[in-house]
Amino acid sequence: MELDNQTSGTGHIVDYNLEEEIFHGIYVSKLVYGLAQTLGLEEAVSKELAVAGVLHDIGKLKLNRYIYEENDTLVVEEIKYVRMHAKLSYEILKDQNRYSDFILESILHHHENYDGSGYPDNLKADAIPLGAKLLRVCDVYAALTSDRPYRSSFDENSAMELMIDEVKNFDLRVFLAFQKMIHLDEENFCPTRIKQDCKFQLNLQNMKTEQTLS
Numbered sequence: 379m380e381l382d383n384q385t386s387g388t389g390h391i392v393d394y395n396l397e398e399e400i401f402h403g404i405y406v407s408k409l410v411y412g413l414a415q416t417l418g419l420e421e422a423v424s425k426e427l428a429v430a431g432v433l434h435d436i437g438k439l440k441l442n443r444y445i446y447e448e449n450d451t452l453v454v455e456e457i458k459y460v461r462m463h464a465k466l467s468y469e470i471l472k473d474q475n476r477y478s479d480f481i482l483e484s485i486l487h488h489h490e491n492y493d494g495s496g497y498p499d500n501l502k503a504d505a506i507p508l509g510a511k512l513l514r515v516c517d518v519y520a521a522l523t524s525d526r527p528y529r530s531s532f533d534e535n536s537a538m539e540l541m542i543d544e545v546k547n548f549d550l551r552v553f554l555a556f557q558k559m560i561h562l563d564e565e566n567f568c569p570t571r572i573k574q575d576c577k578f579q580l581n582l583q584n585m586k587t588e589q590t591l592s
């Protein structure tokens with residue numbers, strides 16, 4: 379089964395490619411697990427964050443249902459819907475009754491900014507759950523170092539510089555630990571290496587799916 383075929387191809391901002399979304403989830407998961415370990419969090423907490431990393435954007439896959447098929451959709455409308463995805467992810471996973479409150483609240487608040495300018499609840503500083511603070515940093519770095527339909531990926535140093543420009547969005551202790559992790563273990567956390575690992579895992583998953591279907 380080719381996951382690429384799931385793309386709706388309408389040309390909207392909200393035009394998700396399932397394989398890219400899975401790749402992004404695996405990428406964030408690897409980063410956030412490493413960050414949790416760097417911060418000295420317990421193994422069980424680090425593993426919960428790894429799960430949250432994989433699933434944090436799952437609500438985006440539901441967003442296409444809210445978007446018109448025509449190309450004249452208002453950009454403002456699309457942005458409004460994009461901002462719904464954190465809550466949608468939370469609701470989808472909560473309904474499954476299998477994820478801890480720690481995972482759920484980390485996902486619900488993964489777009490909150492430290493200065494209170496994020497969403498869905500404009501939480502500020504230490505009102506933001508710790509797991510969400512870690513996800514925020516890893517999510518931004520993963521996005522910047524990945525290709526997007528409208529731009530190529532930034533290299534590691536450029537991504538870090540862009541994040542320093544926007545440091546108001548991050549808990550400084552978490553961001554400094556993230557910088558330390560990337561610099562101390564460049565080989566393991568370099569975007570190319572992680573992307574290769576993610577692609578390998580995706581290919582394995584595709585092979586398993588094909589075997590199941592055949």
Ligand SMILES: [Fe+2]
Pocket residue numbers: 434435463464488489517
């Ligand atoms: Fe997100």
